[in-house]
Amino acid sequence: MAGQGRRGRGTPEERADVIAAAALSEFAEKGFAAARIDDIARRAGISKGTVYLYFDSKELLFEEVIRRYIVPRIERATGAGEGKSLTAEATLRIIIRQFYREIVGSDLRYIMRLLIAEGGRFPHLLRFYHAEVISRGMKAVTETLRRGVDSGEFRSSAIVEFPHVIAAPAVLAMLWKLLFDDFQPLDLERLAEAHTDIILNGLRSRREDVQPGAGA
Amino acid sequence: MAGQGRRGRGTPEERADVIAAAALSEFAEKGFAAARIDDIARRAGISKGTVYLYFDSKELLFEEVIRRYIVPRIERATGAGEGKSLTAEATLRIIIRQFYREIVGSDLRYIMRLLIAEGGRFPHLLRFYHAEVISRGMKAVTETLRRGVDSGEFRSSAIVEFPHVIAAPAVLAMLWKLLFDDFQPLDLERLAEAHTDIILNGLRSRREDVQPGAGA
Amino acid sequence: MAGQGRRGRGTPEERADVIAAAALSEFAEKGFAAARIDDIARRAGISKGTVYLYFDSKELLFEEVIRRYIVPRIERATGAGEGKSLTAEATLRIIIRQFYREIVGSDLRYIMRLLIAEGGRFPHLLRFYHAEVISRGMKAVTETLRRGVDSGEFRSSAIVEFPHVIAAPAVLAMLWKLLFDDFQPLDLERLAEAHTDIILNGLRSRREDVQPGAGA
């Protein structure tokens, strides 16, 4: 009763998943060049040759893996506060919290590291990531900011054009975890609070509107 | 007629500098594993063997290069608004501007990328970078924040313990330049303004003090 | 149709044997440092990389090869005149003859040369050779000498403690074959006779016992 493609440890797609997962671990740990196909195979519990039945080359395996692990995250990360009728501030709080939860604290940070490290050699991946993850996320933030400005919650400022800034502390936290956490650990919970605090405080309207004047 | 030890294109130290510069370029472009000693040599205008007269191995060359390019930056970057009697806000503005100028806009961002990419294999470099660059920078920011709080310029908040947040948008800008600038260029000048604007606005004291901690 | 693991030119063990044999030839001909893995591979009819599937490094290949060629010789060489009830003299004659046959005339002399040449860098091999070959051989000779003295066949002399001397002419013959045979060939048969003759004549008891110790 076992379908056509079956054999041993699952369907072909399941097989490919196992390989991709093993590959992700190896790439994340060692980087593209230093990861060995042999180790990926061993980790996946198969032989080296089998890897090539599912992926044509190390480069394609790498690209496939990145793509495969980015997409599902997007689904979860976006559409956080969607559809609910919340204040702009409440929406932003949710987005930021989601960001820490889904990306900074998860193993997606290893994918981020891979993109930073190997992006130069895989520009399509960067483009893909930019289009599928970054742009979407930024759009969500921008819309919320605009809504807040329109409703009078937020003061009007250039920040609307630079939603990057809103997410920046979370990205930094991600890097910190990767690089310096061994030397000086970072309390993500409290950082997230300080982050939310200062950003929202910076956004809120006040009576007297400040003139920025970033001049020397 | 010029001193001892000369030959060809300069003193031994100049020669080492040339090699280090070439190595930095190659490492920055390709990463540690993919950079080839041969290419570094060619770029430095010397032969493969000569590299080994100045650096004992590829690993040591890498470490040496990173260190060599971090140290001089520190000198310049530290002591930004030192010694002058400025308001805390003015000092922060100067620090942030300096940050964009010295790090985000300079080739130090390639060093950062290398550290992110290869840090796992060179933990001493991470420790070194943390001690020499990050810690110092954070101390300068922390002190200024504290001064602002003491003088009443800034409201009191957890941010004093998380100076990371202050610098975060600049770090993000650096990453953006490395990764996505080709797809969606970033106007550093205006980003810096938006950054300064929101951060300082977020820090300033107001009449009604905000209650933070909108946590989970 | 033949078992598992087959491929090309035989079982893995046969393959390792072929490589070891090729390596022995190359090492014997050129010495450790001057032998090239590439040549060993070519001689074995395989590619360079394959050598490393069977032996982890040039050094280990060398050690393994030496060991591999010493052990089987031991089996054959020891137990020469064992178990038979012969006079001590007859036993010695057999041992000496065996010695010429198994060592001097065989390719074990190339192993000896390698040990002499490279022993400094491979002390474990020297220790191994001493323990497995030299010690055993010397014990066999010593026992026979002692038996001869006890039975009155041989006169009592310091030679019992220096069985080296008994074997010395054969060792010399081995060296000669390696070094000078091209210039002045050595007739092994007749040398062996002269050797046996003088040694046994030197050992035999006579009426008047000689006073040794003509020392300095």
Place this chain on the structure above:
Amino acid sequence: MAGQGRRGRGTPEERADVIAAAALSEFAEKGFAAARIDDIARRAGISKGTVYLYFDSKELLFEEVIRRYIVPRIERATGAGEGKSLTAEATLRIIIRQFYREIVGSDLRYIMRLLIAEGGRFPHLLRFYHAEVISRGMKAVTETLRRGVDSGEFRSSAIVEFPHVIAAPAVLAMLWKLLFDDFQPLDLERLAEAHTDIILNGLRSRREDVQPGAGA
């Protein structure tokens, strides 16, 4: 008043001597291939380039060194018991003692090792060594043996044609010192006695002449 060729540390010949001595040590310790010109130069207290002012290549340096250190030994070693009117036995005793003293116990054994190890690649050296050292030594022994047979001191035997056998234990002792002395030290003095004892005993005439008969 310093001649023409003088400078710094001695005449050119003295310089060459220093280099040759350093080279001998390095070659003896490491073998031809593993010895580095740089180390030889350092040991000689000069720079690498200078070696090439005195010797055209590593190979020629090696050959020169061997030759240079063999010749003076010959002068001393040969002509041991020459010219004196001694019995054949007394002459042999002197020759054997001289052999142990000049060769086995001296650093000439390192030269011997070099010849054994590298002889294959330097056949002229082997030929030279054979002609200048071995042949002469063997001639001296042969003549003494013949004298002893003629005078009735020694019994007539095939040994006259195999003077190698007479020297063999000393050669073996030399090898032993090189290879196994660390594991099982050899008392040269007592070995020399046992050697002399058995050889001379084997040579001496007796009443009943033995028939060798090396048969099965």
Place this chain on the structure above:
DNA sequence: AATGAATGAGACTTCATTCAT
């Protein structure tokens, strides 16, 4: 004559990829 920096051929070793079984 002496130096020692520079060269570049050459050797070991790794590993992505292929392919016979």
Place this chain on the structure above:
DNA sequence: AATGAATGAAGTCTCATTCAT
């Protein structure tokens, strides 16, 4: 479909030799 032995290109590092000073 799966295996894993085999391949060989490529990369790091060494060191004999050269040569400008």
